[in-house]
Amino acid sequence: MIIEKIKESKFTPEVFNIKVFGTAFSDHMLLCYFKDGKWGEPIIKPYGKLEFTPALSVAHYGQGIFEGMKAYKGSNEEVYLFRPEENLDRFNKSAVRMDMPPIPDDVFLDGIRTLVDLDRQWVPDAYGMSLYIRPVMFGIEEAISAHSSGEYLFAIVMAVAPNYYNKPLSLKIADKYSRAANGGVGFAKAAGNYGASFYPAHVARKEGYDQVIWTDDATHTLIEEAGTMNVLVRIGDKLLTAPVSERILNGVTRKSILQLAKDSGIEVEVRPITVKEVYDAHVTGDLKEVIGVGTAVVVNNYAAVGYADEKFDLPQLPDDECYGKILKKKLVDLQMGISEDPYGWRQLVEHPIEA
Ligand SMILES: Cc1ncc(COP(=O)(O)O)c(C=O)c1O
Structure with a gap:
């Protein structure tokens, strides 16, 4: 994996006060291109723009899939992922159904771990808050005839997740x-x-x-x-x-x-x-x-x-009789390293990760 670190981090503690999800992206992103029937080497670089023409395959035929997962910070600054293999498995099931090439396990899992490790200061440590991780893949062949794209971009971006839906819905x-x-x-x-x-x-x-x-x-x-x-x-x-x-x-x-x-x-x-x-x-x-x-x-x-x-x-219902509230606390406690994890769902993001 190639790693190009940002020269100067964009991080300020104010990013944790944002109210709108998807407005505070972390310093780095991962990109990996599929071309000529194989995946290239993943690269981590500063988060930023990419250039495509309007003939981008996904814009016409919709071969686009994604995942949603989170990184959590426990006490003493430890950062955790939650069941990331489940997201990998689902991502590749989505890929197969959309006639897209499955992503190699290590590109997905090591890519997330390395990215989260690099941007660990972006993981808020307030209870229930997290850094949202968005793996995404889409067809990038420059083609407007209806067929599966021959080229794809797999990318991972991360954004601070504020506490969602506080109001009753x-x-x-x-x-x-x-x-x-x-x-x-x-x-x-x-x-x-x-x-x-x-x-x-x-x-x-x-x-x-x-x-x-x-x-x-x-x-x-x-x-x-x-x-x-x-x-x-x-x-x-x-x-x-x-x-x-x-x-x-x-x-x-x-x-x-x-x-x-x-x-x-x-x-x-x-x-x-x-x-x-x-x-x-x-x-x-x-x-x-x-x-x-x-x-x-x-x-x-x-x-x-x-x-x-x-x-x-x-x-x-009162909080102690409400299944939703009781189970939410159990899950968040487990995700944030507060409670025991009998199932091995929580994964420590080692620091530093060797690339
Ligand atoms: C349609 C739909 N159903 C259910 C879920 C919940 O899945 P998960 O718990 O893996 O986030 C999601 C995604 O978050 C979704 O997009």
Whole structure:
């Protein structure tokens, strides 16, 4: 790996006060090019612009995938990653589905570790804050005929992540638009999934909601995801979530929260959840929580849900009775090196990493 260090760091402690995600990028980025059927040598260099022409393949045909993960700083300045192999695995599943070349494990994992090590001062040490890591790959062949790109850029950039979604959010259950379909790319972190979700989210915002609960495309009767998160529903004392599928992203947070819930003695059921049972549970008072889980927000208890023409509030449970809050603390404590890590999910970023 080639490393070109920045001459003078852009870091100031004020970057940790930013309010908007993606406005404070760290000093360095990693780039690795795929050409003539093989990956070149990765290079880490100062974060900055690249030059492309408007014939850039991804701009026309959408071969673009990404990942989202975080680096955390514990006490005594130690920096951790959380289950990075899971993101690598998902990235390469996304690559295969989008007919793109898988990234070698070491480019992805050593690349992230080296980059995070170099920019470790950008990892905030405040509880719950982190440095967001964005690996991304896209077709860069200069070509406008419809075919898989012959050239790709794999890049990693990192940005300070402020505390997300502090305000209570409401969700509209989708009854017209869909995020994914059988045989499609819903399980992949393909750029187009997000682009296609922006309009339905915009419509939901105009109707007074913050995000969309995605339902199955065929019948709109099954609860699948919430915004860009997996969704868990608490009915009575049981935590329900839909099984991952072709249409549902296999979230690392979901997987981890389900394990922590089981460890906490919470009854967990992974099965299709119908809109009707959620609505019926609201009517009988058994609907206790609707929870979004994902790397960006970690765990978020929603405040209200909209179904057909009705918008109903969810109960506000005390912190020590709220599964979402209890499980969020368990997960963040583990990620930040505060609690035991029986599963080996947390990975120390060694310093200095030999390149
Ligand atoms: C559509 C979608 N669902 C779920 C998730 C949650 O996945 P993870 O917990 O791996 O971040 C994400 C990404 O964060 C997502 O984009």
